[in-house]
Amino acid sequence: MKIISVCLCAGLALLLPLGAQHDASKEGKKKNPAMGNPEAIAAGMKLYQGSCAACHGTTGQGGRGPNLRQRGAWHPLDDDALYRTIQKGVPSSDMPALNLPEAQLWQLAAFVRSLTAPAAEAQLSGDARAGEELFWGKGNCSNCHRLLGRGGMLGPDLSNIGATKPAEDIRESIVDPDADGFLRYKGVTAVLKSGQTIKGVARNRTNYSIQVQDAQGTLHLLSMTNVKQLTFSDHSPMPRDFATRFSKRELDNLLAFLAKQSVRPYEREDKEEKK
Ligand code: HEC
Ligand code: HEC
CATH class of the missing domain: 1.10.760.10 (Cytochrome c-like domain)
Incomplete structure (x- = not known):
């Protein structure tokens, strides 16, 4: 769990004065043992499927409630605030309070937190x-x-x-x-006046030129005056x-x-x- 707070801090570092960041990790409130504990996370996942998935999606992808995997979508709450949110709900929103024993609320908190933890930290079953x-x-x-x-x-x-x-x-x-979204990687096919076709991803585009990177990694700087047809794909390459x-x-x-x-x-x- 130490690791998670670190990576959240990294994200918050831009927003928080250094002192606050330091205090939060050093003198931070006592951690609940459920946080980061694989068994608690597994138990929390079960509870989540029953009580939360209908609004937040089976894998936390969101729906009626926000996506719980994107750190930006819910400002990452500290452990206690997360616990309280799950216990009390969010007033005047669809998010209901939940009448469960403390241990189960912590299991839920541990599961929700694990959704934003980097994969390196997850317990995965694959080989x-x-x-x-x-x-x-x-x-x-x-x-x-x-x-x-x-x-x-x-x-x-x-x-x-x-x-x-x-x-x-x-x-x-x-x-x-x-x-x-794949916005940084728009697939493009350029047919040149010379008859040559170049396929790849669009890198930089102005009114006068476009850079196309092909599968070999070669960057082609094409002047629009040499381009007969430019087709952008609606899909990720x-x-x-x-x-x-x-x-x-x-x-x-x-x-x-x-x-x-x-x-x-x-x-x-x-x-x-x-x-
Ligand atoms: C009926 C739909 C619904 C259910 C069920 C529900 N939520 Fe939510 N949840 C919401 C909505 C809507 C919000 C956004 C509230 C707001 O900030 O307006 C939300 C917000 C949240 C947040 C972010 C709070 C914040 O301050 O950023 C967390 C975390 C969360 N829910 C976890 C859970 C968990 C865990 C459960 C199951 C125990 C659950 N929710 C069940 C609808 C739901
Ligand atoms: C034809 C080229 C191509 C092949 C083959 C390909 N990918 Fe991708 N992949 C991309 C491009 C382009 C993106 C960025 C656009 C996007 O997110 O879809 C991407 C995105 C990703 C991402 C998200 C990366 C990020 O930074 O968020 C992952 C993970 C990924 N690919 C894994 C794989 C795996 C695993 C395979 C093989 C099973 C694979 N890709 C095969 C082109 C490819």
Whole structure:
């Protein structure tokens, strides 16, 4: 749980004066043992499916209530505030109070908190070794993604994905690539007056030129005067059939592998940042 507060702090660091950040982590109120505890999280998940999923979605993706996985969607509450929100609800909103024993309320809080924890911290059932093979092998992920300098350039570098994104978000990126907006990676096909066709993602566009990065990573700077036709895709360039191409087990394996991708040893960030 220490780790989570650190990563929340990193996000808040821009907003909080240094002193406040320091106080919160040092003299912070006593932690409830449920927070970060895998068994409590599992118990909280069950309660969540019964009492919360109808409004917040089965994986916290939101619905009638806000998305609980996006840190921005609900200002990350500290543990006690989260507990109180679940216990008392949010007055004059749809979010109801919940009449449950304290232990169960903490289990719920632990589960909700785990939704925003980076994948590196989650307990995942997949086999990371098998996922690694899939990534470099028949999954073809490495055609477009790099890990520590190896792999393709069309998609984002995934070297730090486990430290930055919650597991469910990564799963969603794989099975439903359009879900996250993909705005930085608009697929584009440029047909040049010379007859040549260049496919890739659009990088920079002005009225006069466009940069297209192809699957090999080569950046083509095209002057609009040489372009006959420019077609933007409505979809992420990432294939959309992984949910059917892979078994559930294979997806779990991939997820377990990606969760391990962290450019820094995960636990040590705390000390490094305090310096
Ligand atoms: C009937 C729908 C509904 C149910 C059931 C529900 N919520 Fe909510 N929840 C909401 C709405 C709506 C909001 C937004 C309230 C607001 O700030 O206006 C919300 C807000 C929240 C927030 C963010 C509060 C904040 O201050 O940012 C958390 C955390 C939360 N809910 C957790 C839960 C948990 C855990 C459960 C199950 C015990 C649950 N909710 C059940 C509708 C619901
Ligand atoms: C044809 C190229 C291509 C292939 C093949 C591909 N991806 Fe992607 N991927 C992309 C692009 C482009 C994005 C960014 C746009 C988006 O989010 O959809 C992306 C986004 C992602 C993200 C979200 C990254 C982030 O920073 O949020 C993950 C995770 C991911 N891909 C995993 C995979 C995995 C695992 C595979 C193999 C099973 C794979 N991708 C195969 C192109 C590809």
